[in-house]
Amino acid sequence: MAIRTILRYPDKRLRVKAEPVSVINDEVRRLCDDMAETMYAAPGVGLAAPQIGVAKRVFVIDIADADHPSELRTFINPEIVAREGETVWEEGCLSFPGIHEEVERAAKVTVRAQGLDGATFELVAEGLLAIAVQHEYDHLDGALMVDHVSLLKRRMIDREMRKRALADARV
Numbered sequence: 001m002a003i004r005t006i007l008r009y010p011d012k013r014l015r016v017k018a019e020p021v022s023v024i025n026d027e028v029r030r031l032c033d034d035m036a037e038t039m040y041a042a043p044g045v046g047l048a049a050p051q052i053g054v055a056k057r058v059f060v061i062d063i064a065d066a067d068h069p070s071e072l073r074t075f076i077n078p079e080i081v082a083r084e085g086e087t088v089w090e091e092g093c094l095s096f097p098g099i100h101e102e103v104e105r106a107a108k109v110t111v112r113a114q115g116l117d118g119a120t121f122e123l124v125a126e127g128l129l130a131i132a133v134q135h136e137y138d139h140l141d142g143a144l145m146v147d148h149v150s151l152l153k154r155r156m157i158d159r160e161m162r163k164r165a166l167a168d169a170r171v
Helices: 026-041 127-140 151-170
Strands: 046-048 058-061 073-084 087-092 100-105 108-114 120-126
Touching: 026 046, 026 058, 026 073, 046 127, 058 127, 073 127, 087 127, 100 127, 108 127, 120 127
Parallel strands: none
Antiparallel strands: 046 058, 058 073, 073 108, 087 100, 108 120
16 A cells, blocks of 8 residues: 555646546555555545546545544445435545635435445435535546635635645745
8 A cells, every 4th residue: 555646736637537447456456545545644534536646436435533443435436326405515625735615515415336346336425425425526527626616716726726836846
């Protein structure tokens, strides 16, 4: 397992639509292990493969508090098959460190995906898990948290993140 570099906005690779995983093999399992280790080290509750520069339809989520046992879930080739209700949640993103914005999402989702064993499963999610599923799923389509906020907020976040990227490039 290895900790990978998390891409930060405005990196253009965050806007790439991810490709389906054709075979779940050792390489894909290593990718998922690396993603989990990277997510925990960040720390975060979710991470999508495009956030580490891998354009594959994979994400990992663990919404357990640090003082509780892990609830790591791996989603390969996920599809959100149902959405119900609406909720507003303050979201953050590992690709936008330090930025938190209220985002409107479905209150409940049903997601169908494959696990590390290749078996298909369905999960009905509410609360933070539903938010995380939708957030990470967006990454697979090249959509970002900022796409869900007002134009004014989007411009402010864009300006802040570009300023940080310039500062990081100078170091």
